[in-house]
Amino acid sequence: MNRLRILRKNRRLTLKEVAYTVGIAENTLQKYETEKREPKKETWVKLADYYDVPVSYLMGLPDGLVQHINKTQAMTFEELHEAIIQWANDRNMIKQDRLTGLAQLAKVTEELGEISAGVNKNDKEKIEDSLGDILVTLIILAQDLNFDLLDCLNSAYNVIKDRKGKTINGVFVKETDLHK
Template sequence: MNRLRQVRKQKEITIKEVAEDTGISENLIGKYEREEREPRRETWIKLADYYCVPVAYLMGLPDGLVQHINKTQAMTFEELHEAIIQWAENRNMISPKNTSRQYMKVSEELGEIAEGINKNNREQVEDSLGDILVTLIILAQDLNFDLLDCLNSAYNVIKDRKGKTINGVFVKESDLHE
């Protein structure tokens, strides 16, 4: 049973009551509880505040990780990377069979960041950047890559690259046509 449903039942609250108190539709709460839809970050926070539990606990992160988050209140990129992989594994999301669907999630999040940038919506951009990282980490796992290794390899390729920044975009030396 996912923790959203578990916490709600422990507190003996109906979905209708949660919806009335939080402003989240009953239908959406039901989808979250059945894991048919993933809440956005601000929704996780709203529900965690409502239930008076840590967000990490409500998300179903492993207890040791929840304790670690509660103790430090900040995680390194590597710790977040591992937490996301564990979260996705707990939901049976990581599988080579899911690669094309996970790629579509990455593309969907890219569209959301474009919308946020176009509308100058800083919150949407921040949320979308986080969502893009999550979807990329899961996609990398589907393809049996470690995203941190990919990032390290990319940095090693670009760190000594020469070129010019033109209109805010770096163009490598071999692509410059002067």
């Protein structure tokens, strides 16, 4: 669910109330909330003012990411990784306990469902968004469980780099599983 809708629901406001106050059509606001339409820059500002939050928050961008993009226009994977962890820490999402780990695991699963829908519909925009969201949720989950996702990735690569097997219908099957 996008942040426009989350904020509106958390404040127990109707689409009609928000749309009227901000000066946009109710059905337009609904399209923004369902991500069927992207607000113009001026509308992002009006909505951010209405909810008293930064535009970057409404757009789902980590504050550190926004600041860095403004300076360099690009980030390395490691910089993004750190910005995402900082963003999650700023929002008290990482507590390194079982309950928050379970909540974040549910978020990873939700994003996997979204990429499945994107692939099934051949929706390139949805696939790209979902891949990014999956990475964000995995980085936060790993941090919450006290793992470094980059270390996990390195370990996984070291396991698979010399693995032998065969690709069948686009899926790699380990050699040991071919003989079962």
